[in-house]
Amino acid sequence: MVSPWGDLAPKRRRFGPVGRSVVTLGRRRGTYTYLFARGAFCQGATAPNDSGFMTAPYRCWAEVDLDALRSNLAWLRHRVGPHTRILTVVKADAYGHGLKQIAALLMQSGTDIFGVANLAEARNVRLVGRGWPILMLGACLPEDVSLVVCDGIMPTLSSLEEARSFSKEAQRQNKTVEVHLKVDTGMGRLGVCPEGAANLARAIVRLPGLRLAGLMTHFSAVEDDVAFTRQQEKKFAEVIKAIEALGIVVPYIHACNSGGVLFEPKALYNLVRPGLLVYGIIPPGKRKPSAMLARHLKPALQWKSRVTLVKEVPAGTPLSYGHTCYTRRRTRLAIVGCGYGDGYMRSGSQRASVLIGGQLCPVLGRVTMDQTLVDVTALPHAKVGDEVVLLGRQGRREITAAQLAEWFGTIPWEVLTNISYRVPRVYRGGQAS
Structure with missing residues (x-):
């Protein structure tokens, strides 16, 4: 059988979700990271190009620089300071970069918590490595409650009905479920209204099998509307004060997405939820970070x-x-x-x-x-x-992702997450420090 590598077939290969091998390609010898791209091994490389990536005989592919991701995470940790932890958002296949591969890199790099949209994404993170807290940012379907409890995933709660459902299942499995309570301060999606947040928090801590581990909100226009964002901050601060007045201690308080990390340093609290920034892209909007700040971020994905x-x-x-x-x-x-x-x-x-x-x-x-x-x-x-x-x-x-998004009439988030599953991801770097 003819090797798909042709005359440059490696002398030794190691396969796996994060397999690493020293290989000889023709006269070039080096260490490369071989990864499964959505279940298909990224094979058929010919030789390293000038950027260090393998120039593959693909019709269309994406190159992901794992070292850039590591650098971005290190900058974020410096940005938020030693007292604020980082929840790295890896939903939508890690913004199109490949969830399992990115999760493995982030585990090596010391992220504190993973943020996912649903149970399937959470279980994929669990397949990479156990021991990391996972917050499910989306609502949990009733039929998924038992698996969420069984897998030790933290759900986001918006109502008493959800809380009771998790309490009942936690008791059935003889477990304690850590939950995060979401407050809708101006997004109109998930979350309890600010006026009802304190009462719901009190109900949650009284329900057997539940532990209120987090209190959160989400900024809806932080990149564009300063006044509205400050209104959201004020509402959230009032909720925090009301819950504290009940004698309830919540370990994690969080509000900042990527835009919040850049523009609202007073709202960092003790946990942030960066998404786009982790992948080296600044959220577009009227508010612009300084050029010095922007220089620290490195886009991790190139599409070719x-x-x-x-x-x-x-x-x-x-x-x-x-x-x-x-x-x-x-x-x-x-x-x-x-x-x-x-x-x-x-x-x-x-x-x-x-x-x-x-x-x-x-x-x-x-x-x-x-x-x-x-x-x-x-x-x-x-x-x-x-x-x-x-x-x-x-x-x-x-x-840039912003330029391509402008041509497409959309936003960078959609550009990245829209890159098809048939486009193989080819990875570089990511050596453990």
């Missing part, structure tokens, strides 16, 4: 594809589905092996650009499921196999 065909077409040629674009001159086209099936949004049609040879090349016509057309008339040397950067840096130019 390759040129699959180059051809010239005459002026007046209709392009892609619906003929929404016609060439105005003789045009050199590059077909890129990526489309909306990979998460490259159709809304970027005729708005987005990619990087080829360090130059921005505009998208022409509609983005299709598996392929995208770009104009490389200004790049006479562009050829089949060339690397195409959809998100990230190439040469001196960079397409």
